[in-house]
Amino acid sequence: MVAVDELAEKWVKKWEEAELFNADPRPDKEKIFVTFPFAYMNGPLHVGHAFSATRVDVYARFKRMQGYNVLFPWAWHWTGQPVVSAAQKIREGDERQRKIFVEMDGVPEEEVDRFVDPVYLASYYTRLNRDLVRRIGFSIDWRREFHTTSHEPLFSRFVEWQCVKLREAGYVVQGTHPVAWCPKDKSPTQDHDRLEGEGVSPEQYTLVKFRLDDATLVAATFRPETLPGATNVWVNPEGTYVKAEVDGEDWIVSREAAAKLSEQLRNVTVKRELKGSELLGRYCKAPVTGREVPVLPALFVGMSVATGVVYSVPAHAPYDWLALRDLKSGDARLKYGIPAKTLSSVEPISIISLPGFGEFPAVEAVDRLKVTDQLDRKGEAATKEIYTKEFHQGRMKQNCLKYSGMTVSQAKEAAVLDLKENGDGGSFYDLPDAVICRCGTRCIVKILQGQWFLTYNDETWKERSLAAIERAKVMPAEARQWFVETVRWLREWPCARKTGLGTPLPWDAEWLVETLSDSTIYMAFYTIVHILRAEGVRPEQLTVEVFDYVFLGRGEAGELSRRAGVKEGLLGRLRAEFLYWYPVDLRNSGKDLVANHLTFFVMQHVALFPEEHAPRGLGVNGMIQLEGARMSKSHGNFVAAKQAVDSYGPDATRATLLASAEGMDDPDWRAKNALDMKEKLNSMLDMMTKFLASSADRPEASLDRWLLSVMQQRIRDTGRALEELKTRTAFQSAFFSTWNDLRWYVRRTKPRRETLLEFFRTWLLLLAPFTPFVAEEMNERLGGRGFVSAAPWPRDGQERVDPRAELAESLVQGVVEDIKRIKDVVRDTVGSAEIYVADGSMSRLLEDVHAELGSGKRDGEVIREVLAKAAQKDRQGLAGTVQAIIKYSRDAGQQTMSKIVSNRLDEASVLTEALEFICGETGLSSAVVRTEGGGVKKGRVPLPMKPVIVLS
């Protein structure tokens, strides 16, 4: 007996020998083109990849069985920094990185040694993962496989074309951009490269120049609109400041700030250092108001935050108020030699009116939150509260010069512009929290120059993209709004970087196209890559014009053929192949890619291709959990797809994942579930053999019709769910529900061979998209020819639906349940049952009631109407019965009632045939079915499908 997990190699080989999944254009067949976003090759594919991709494969297999010509290609992503960084770390002897490769990924030591070469690293994982993708049974056309970057020159040419086209369309611009930057590594520090400060990104401050006679104190603020309320400037008396020439002016800022400024496109020459205390008591001139304000000491001023210089607005900034209060009440004034007169002149100036607050919102917030002093952390909360409220609801008072009457947000905007225009301000970026690079260095903000951007913020582009999303099918539907919001929210995207692997920008080769930009329209490349290879097309032949012809139908083939040295017929073939497969019918991935990759995918198609080539289907699923916890390699919580397939086999791996979740819910991979699934699948083949062996050849009975009848419902449910990519619902219907049907069948009757055969033949077809190996094996054992993977999807045969057989089974089930419940309640031992079924008059009554209810009448009316039809002499006592029928009808529901009414069941004979079964199920020793006299006992009336049962 072949164990289920040993089937894999057998069938993969057969599929490959038959070239079952190689898809070529077929004019006689409709096509379906499905894709899974290529995975990044710095490690093994994990069960999360397996989940998302299995959904694609299930859909592909389903559609193939439905008769579509299905293309499911595969490729590998090499573009970007991580592979290069990892190789770098191995070169440097980084133990942590080596450990991940050896312990988590199971890479042999001698292979890891070779990982010093990033290309080797990427190809190693490509090899490893290709093997997994084959073994898990994805129905891939491998002729079209490729990887990215300049190490795949054909693909690189394609990306160049893409870039040129985007630039021609005006979607590429060059500009500057602030990033978190490690001064030691001299590179941007991404989230995953950080020891500390995940999610922290540069924030923009406004610089405000307070002029001393010999220099300028440069304060930084988020609230330039509060300048009219500035009363003084704070410095940290213990802090180290510098006097530095910045773009030709003498500035005084913290020592750290001077270093930061030099990375933000400013010319900085430090002249000398000074202590904060040296500045105390001096007066400087505030911009906007021209007011002379003193420099005072404050300990809350952080030297590593912004410029280390803060201007004070005690009326509206809690920390300023706290520092001022501390200074006035403590002995700091004397310590730093601040003249009493200087301090006494500093009082809060109210400049913003805020509903619900008085003159000085900062003071009120401090009092209410009971903030003790400027070093109390509660000051943060007060600041946040006042900042937010004033921003949204505040209005500038009449003492605010030209800003008077503006809302706070208007004033803020105006103030920034004014400061810049007058030379009194500027902008400055800083990180709101500490960011520490993996190398241990504290990061700063650097403004990168010459960065290339894609203008995803372009309004026209956005509108067209929204229209494309509108037209696309999004599964699940809840994800649609997310796409819409993402398009609305997108800004410019830096589409190139200077390190890592990739394709150089065709017009500026020191930049490499980054990963989220070379992954957006490559599905078009799938349509032609195998032909390019087979025909020996050289990269240099793939000019922009050639791609223009193939993908956009531009140019004239004959002329182009001469110029590019590509055969004219070949050009036509490439064009035809592209036109056949495009657009993409389904692209599915985890929800983490909605706000970037998947939306970029849509937008770039919109930008580069005609409308009819925009994606048709977008699938999104949840993020894999492992035993209920988030997957994380660094925490050692990781399951490679290969591990899963090795342990449980491909079918169980697929099935476990599919059964785990759908929609945007997160699937949870649990080893226990996988083991259960493996054993269930194993026993399935045994079960089939066993049942068939014990089956009989006999005429078809009601139960046989029942089994095949409910099977039609399973077929319908599975198909419907798959159309919506509801893979969990579909699998549940195809596997668990069907299994339960079979259980009932074999329990109720000795299986009939013909029925079983038909059932199993259909069942394996239903299972084929989910667990293809078991399905193929079942088919083979049943003597089926060819491949289940290429067999037609079962149609739900209406002629197989037998409502009477279904009603008969629910009658039997109902009677068994009722007897059990009664037995539970009466503690006396009972041994026999009398079952009274409804007579013909009751059916007619039910019919009448059903008709009346169907027309939407109230209970009372129904009773009147039905009674009116009855003969005068029968009306007596009928009201109660009708009422019972009404209640019963309402409980059963319209649909069920229609079925009951239109399929009159001979209940007596159904139950008589089932008596032995009923006794066996309920533990009764005998039972009889009666057609008369049931109404007498306890006022109960036998209703259709609801006989009266008397136990004794």
Add this chain to the structure above:
RNA sequence: GCGGGGGUCGCCCAGCUAGGUCAAAGGCGUAGGCCUGAGGCGCCUAUCCCGUAGGGGUUCGUGGGUUCGAAUCCCACCCCCCGCACCA
């Protein structure tokens, strides 16, 4: 803060965009039984509370409302998860 998605019977989760057929599917767990040399698998039964007749009571985040009738519709509130970028 902004945006997206959710809160269901021990757990996971279906149903909720077409209100009654919902005490509420399915899987898991738990308990008992069959099978087995013993396991595992498989199979059967039970699993909100109460009930000496198939019934009743109370449930679907919280509080209101609409309706003959609401897990499903409306309003308010509370709580949880995920994104917020230059990176795969």
